[in-house]
Amino acid sequence: MNTLFAETLRKLRTEKSLSQRELAGQVYVTRSTIARWENGSRLPDAMMITRLATCLDTDVNILLAAAAASEETPHVIMVDDRKMFLSSALPILEEVLPYATITGFTRPSEAIExxxxxRVALAILDIEMGHTSGLDLCRKLLAINPRTNVVFLTAYVEYSFDAWSTGACGFLLKPLTAEAIQAQLKNLRYPFSLGGAKK
Known part of the structure; x- marks a missing residue:
């Protein structure tokens, strides 16, 4: 439950003297959707947060920060069948996301388990992993939790077109760098708490 976003949205709406139904009409959702956002049981995605900010005449970063704030430590996973790559890449993720729980997997089946x-907030997936495709793994992870942000990581740029058809929200080329991860974090479909991530 995200109480900070719920309280922020309710405060901004009442300051504009809008009912839940009136705000719903302006952002093209149902009144019950606004109610769920305001009771903390649901969060809008980044596109809808931008629309809300426009309707409420507020800085979008206020709503994004409230949506990202969470009492839970976010789970971030990286899946690559090469142990040597994982051992070098995981410390880079830890540098960028110091307050996340970061776990690496060489087997897609372990990542699914x-x-x-x-609840996985971010999954960074290699595309070619022996007999298993990262594209298929992405679909399975999103079936488990549609709000998982999936970013593909590969050495083959030609995979980028196939990657976008899976519901992923990002694409990185190897080798992995802190700067590339930071750039992707700004474009996540479902923002989450970045803790003390370095700029």
Whole structure:
């Protein structure tokens, strides 16, 4: 439950003297959707947050920050079948996301098992992993939790067109760098708490 976003949205709406139904009409959702956002049981995606900010005449960063704030430590996973790559890439993720729980997997089946038991905020997936495709893994992870942000990581730029058809929200080319991760974090479909991430 995200109480900070709920309270922020309710405060901004009442300051504009709008009812839930009136705000719903302006952003093209139902009144019950606004109610769910204001009771903290649901969060809008980044595009809808931008639309809300426009209607409420407020800085979009206020709503984005409230949506990102969470009492839970975000789970971030990286899946690559090469142990050597994981051992060098995971410290870079830890540098950028110091307050996230970061877990690496060489087997897609283990990543699926983890995602079933834990809410994964961000999954960074290699595309070519032996007999398993990262594209298929992406679809399975999104079936478990549609709000997982999936970013593909590969050495092959030609995969980028196939990657976009899976519901992923980003694409990185190897080798992995902190700067590239930071750029992707700004474009996540479902923002989450970045903790003390370095700029």
């Amino acid at each position: 983890f995602a079933t038991a834990n």
